[in-house]
Amino acid sequence: MTSKAKKRPLDDRDRIVIRAVDEVAGAVHGAVKGRRKPELDFPVRSLANVRYDEKVGYFEIGRGKAVRTLTVNTAKSFAQTLRMMAFSKEQIVKGKEATKREAYYISKNWGDAAFDEQSESDTVMDDVEAMFSVYGVNREMMRFKPEEHGGSVAGALTIVDRNRSSGAEIRIDCTNFGSGAYTVPSSVEHLRFETKAKFVLVIETGGTFDRLNTEEFWRTANCILVEMGGVPTRACRRFIRRLSEEVRIPVYAFTDCDPYGFANIYRTLKVGSGNAAHINRFFCVPKASFLGVTPQDIVDYKLPTHPLKEIDVKRAQDALKNDPFYEVHPKWKRAVEQLLTLGVRAEQQAFAKFGLDFVMEEYLPRKLKEPKKFLP
Numbered sequence: 001m002t003s004k005a006k007k008r009p010l011d012d013r014d015r016i017v018i019r020a021v022d023e024v025a026g027a028v029h030g031a032v033k034g035r036r037k038p039e040l041d042f043p044v045r046s047l048a049n050v051r052y053d054e055k056v057g058y059f060e061i062g063r064g065k066a067v068r069t070l071t072v073n074t075a076k077s078f079a080q081t082l083r084m085m086a087f088s089k090e091q092i093v094k095g096k097e098a099t100k101r102e103a104y105y106i107s108k109n110w111g112d113a114a115f116d117e118q119s120e121s122d123t124v125m126d127d128v129e130a131m132f133s134v135y136g137v138n139r140e141m142m143r144f145k146p147e148e149h150g151g152s153v154a155g156a157l158t159i160v161d162r163n164r165s166s167g168a169e170i171r172i173d174c175t176n177f178g179s180g181a182y183t184v185p186s187s188v189e190h191l192r193f194e195t196k197a198k199f200v201l202v203i204e205t206g207g208t209f210d211r212l213n214t215e216e217f218w219r220t221a222n223c224i225l226v227e228m229g230g231v232p233t234r235a236c237r238r239f240i241r242r243l244s245e246e247v248r249i250p251v252y253a254f255t256d257c258d259p260y261g262f263a264n265i266y267r268t269l270k271v272g273s274g275n276a277a278h279i280n281r282f283f284c285v286p287k288a289s290f291l292g293v294t295p296q297d298i299v300d301y302k303l304p305t306h307p308l309k310e311i312d313v314k315r316a317q318d319a320l321k322n323d324p325f326y327e328v329h330p331k332w333k334r335a336v337e338q339l340l341t342l343g344v345r346a347e348q349q350a351f352a353k354f355g356l357d358f359v360m361e362e363y364l365p366r367k368l369k370e371p372k373k374f375l376p
Contacts, residue, residue, distance in 0.1 A: 241283060
């Protein structure tokens with residue numbers, strides 16, 4: 001027997017989503033009544049349709065639009081889009097959330113509009129989010145939650161959460177997880193933060209995060225550690241963004257020295273991506289700076305390295321040729337060019353050559369003394 005979820009009063013974000021859904025649905029209904037072909041507009045999601053202004057701080061979506069008109073060939077996808085919108089509104093009214101996988105299975109009740117594969121429902125969900133981004137709405141606001149791990153947090157931070165049933169506050173001390181760490185939830189909008197930390201250190205790999213957490217680097221440096229686990233999830237990026245804006249402390253990114261760490265992990269954290277340009281304003285961290293391993297570190301510390309793979313070279317060359325982030329930041333352009341000249345890449349763990357505590361006791365303290373020299 002399943003228990004019914006207790007309805008929660010609608011907040012301002014809920015009302016924004018419902019108004020947006022009603023407006024789009026009303027336009028479709030009006031077109032049908034007027035014997036016109038209804039249309040749905042979507043921004044084109046690609047790096048070719050973004051603009052980057054350093055003053056804004058993140059990739060913004062351009063003016064390119066894709067239009068889906070109701071025809072015989074588009075009837076199914078058109079109906080699926082409308083059903084996904086209706087499902088979002090229903091969840092908001094009932095105070096519920098659904099994962100992408102659950103949304104796929106829910107569609108099995110939609111008759112001819114049911115999805116055959118989850119990849120289809122994921123695409124429609126992405127289209128719906130893009131369509132509603134012009135209203136300042138993202139997927140989480142529409143009550144579709146991610147399933148991926150949100151990242152780990154340790155250090156000088158108290159997170160104020162709430163009990164789902166009673167609404168009572170729950171205070172979470174991120175210094176008090178023993179050998180573990182706090183896990184960022186799929187939705188972070190309701191969280192509040194209390195901290196006297198000097199900065200946030202976001203870390204690419206779980207291994208380096210665990211080393212710094214185990215040795216309590218956060219205590220000696222008075223900081224907050226956040227593990228990204230590769231390209232950070234939406235929830236992780238939103239968590240860091242809110243910390244950056246609301247607590248007003250610097251955010252430093254510590255990644256490997258390779259094109260993936262530069263052009264995918266760090267670039268996505270700081271300015272977002274072309275495919276997600278319509279929602280970058282929610283999830284990127286424009287004030288982040290790069291404290292990670294640089295090509296010059298490879299030279300200065302004579303680090304152990306690995307040869308760049310063909311895919312690494314292609315990624316770096318694509319970044320230099322097509323990515324507006326590198327056009328705006330000459331220092332980054334020079335760093336990527338230096339990496340290509342060296343023809344090698346280096347991992348965070350390469351500093352273990354000097355001992356397991358070298359990163360914590362030597363490398364990071366040395367760099368933290370001169371944050372103005374960090375790559376932008």
